[in-house]
Amino acid sequence: MAQLWGGRFTKATDRTVCDFNASIRFDRRLFHEDIEGSMAHVTMLARQKILTERERDEILKGLSGIREDVDNGKLDIDETCEDIHSFVEAELIRRIGDTGKKMHTGRSRNDQVALDMRLYTRKHVIRADGLLRELLTVILAVMEENLGTYMPGFTHLQKAQPTTLAHHYGAYFEMFRRDRQRMADIYRRMNYCPLGAGALAGTTYPLDREYTASLMGFAGPTQNSMDSVSDRDYLIEFLSALSTVMMHLSRFSEEIIIWNSNEYQFVEIDDAYSTGSSIMPQKKNPDVAELIRGKTGRVYGALMALLTTMKGIPLAYNKDMQEDKELTFDAIDTVEDCLTLFAGMLRTMRFRKERMAASAMNGFTNATDAADYLVGKGVPFRDAHGIIGRLVLYCVEKKTSIDRLSLEELQGISDKFEEDIYDAVSLETCVEKRLTIGGPGQEAMKAVIGKHRAYLEEGTLRDSE
Ligand code: ARG
Secondary structure, eight states: OOOSOGGGOSSOOOHHHHHHHOOHHHHGGGHHHHHHHHHHHHHHHHHTTSSOHHHHHHHHHHHHHHHHHHHTTSSOOOTTSSSHHHHHHHHHHHHHGGGGGGTTTTOOHHHHHHHHHHHHHHHHHHHHHHHHHHHHHHHHHHHHHOTTOEEEEEETTEEEEEEEHHHHHHHHHHHHHHHHHHHHHHHHHHOEEOTTOTTTTOOSSOOOHHHHHHHTTOSEEOSOHHHHHHOOHHHHHHHHHHHHHHHHHHHHHHHHHHHTSTTTOSEEOOGGGOBOOSSOTTOOBOHHHHHHHHHHHHHHHHHHHHHHHHTTOOSSOOGGGGGHHHHHHHHHHHHHHHHHHHHHHHHHOEEOHHHHHHHHHSSSTTHHHHHHHHHHTTOOHHHHHHHHHHHHHHHHHHTOOGGGSOHHHHHHHOTTOOTTHHHHTSHHHHHHTOOSTTSSSHHHHHHHHHHHHHHHHSOOGGGGO
16 A cells, blocks of 8 residues: 655665554554544635635545445455555545545644544543443442441551441542543643644644634644644543552452452452352452452553653654554553443442441450540540550450440449440441541431532533533
C-alpha cells in the first residue's frame, strides 16, 4: 500500500522500518474517530469555501460508505497501511478519485491523531464515569441493608473498634465518588479541539476552528497550535485517575480476599465469581479479586511509561508520542473490565453476619469505650487508658472478655465500675453511640446515605455529551 509521503524519497523504506514505524495494528481502534474528525474537517472546509459543496458531499458520501463497509464487515482495514489515517485516505481516493485527495487540505496527521485520540479518550472518560456510578449503586445498596450489621474495624489488621458493614462500605463509596470527580475534572480540561493546529504552526487557510470544535461537541478550540499537537497531559491525567481507581479496587479486593479466607469467613463469594483448583477438590478461590489486585500493576505501568516517554520530548510533535496509544488502550480495557467484574462480584457476594458480629465481640474492640466509661465517672482519660490496659491483660490471662467479667472482678481493678458498665461496652452501644458526622452509628449513617442517594440521582458525564 502506498505511503502518504513518497515524493521526496528515492528509495523504498526498509521492510523492518515499515513494520517498526507502522501503528495501524493498534490505531485501527481510532477508525470511527478518524472518520468523524474528517467529516467535521471537510464540512468546515466547504463552509469556508476552501472546498466546493459538491466536493464536500462527495467526500462525506465516500467516508460514510467506508464506515458502513468496515462496520458490516464488507471491507477489512488494510494492515499494510502505515496508520489508520493513511488507510482511510487511500480508501477514499480509491473510491472517489481526485476529490479524495483534497480531504487533507489544511490538516496534518499531527493534529488529526491528536483529535482522534482525544475523541476516543473522551468517550472512555465518560464510560469510566458510568461504570463507577454503577459500582457506587451496588455499594449503596449494601450500605442501606447493613446499617446494623456489626463487624470489627481494623487498624494494622488488628481488631480496633467495632463498626458496621454499612460504614466500612461507606469508606469505599467516598473513594469511588472522588474517582468520578476526577473523571469530571479531566473531561472539563481536555474537552478542547486540537484540529486546525496543522503540523505545528497552524495554516494559512482560513479555517474556522470554532466551528469544527462545535461540530464535535468540544467546548472550543485549543489556543496554541504547538501545544495542540504535542499535549498528552490529558492522557497522563486519565492514566493517573485510572491508576487511582485500580488502587481503590485493589484495596477492596484485598479485603474481600481476607474476608473470604477460611480463617475469617466474613463473606462468601458467589460460585459464579469463584474458580476451582485442578488438584485440590475443596478449593474455591477468589481469582477475580486477585486478578483485579494484580492488574493494578499494568495500569500503574502505563502511567509510568507515558510519563517517561513524554519527559524528554522537545516541541512539537515527535514520533515518540505514538507510544501513547497501546498504553492507554490497554489501561482503558483493563479498568473497564475490572470495574464491571468487581461490581458483579460485589452484587452477588453473601455476608456471614453472625461471624462478623462474633468477631466484633471478641478482641477487645470495646476497650476504648470501657476507657470512655471511666472518663464519664470522673477518671482522667490517660489514667482510664492505663486501668483498661490492665483490665485487658487480666482478661487475656483469664481467656475472657471485658463484658463477661463479674462486677466484683471489675471493681477489683477500679472502684469506679458500676452495673451500667455492661451496657456501656455492649456492641450495640459501642457502635450506635458513635454519632459524629462520618461515624458508624445508624442515625449518622442514615444522614450520609440520604446524601449519597441524591448524589447518584445527579446527572452523569454522559449527559454532557
Ligand atoms: N501514527 C502517528 C501517531 O500516532 C500519527 C501521526 C504521524 N505524524 C507524523 N508526523 N509522522 O502519532
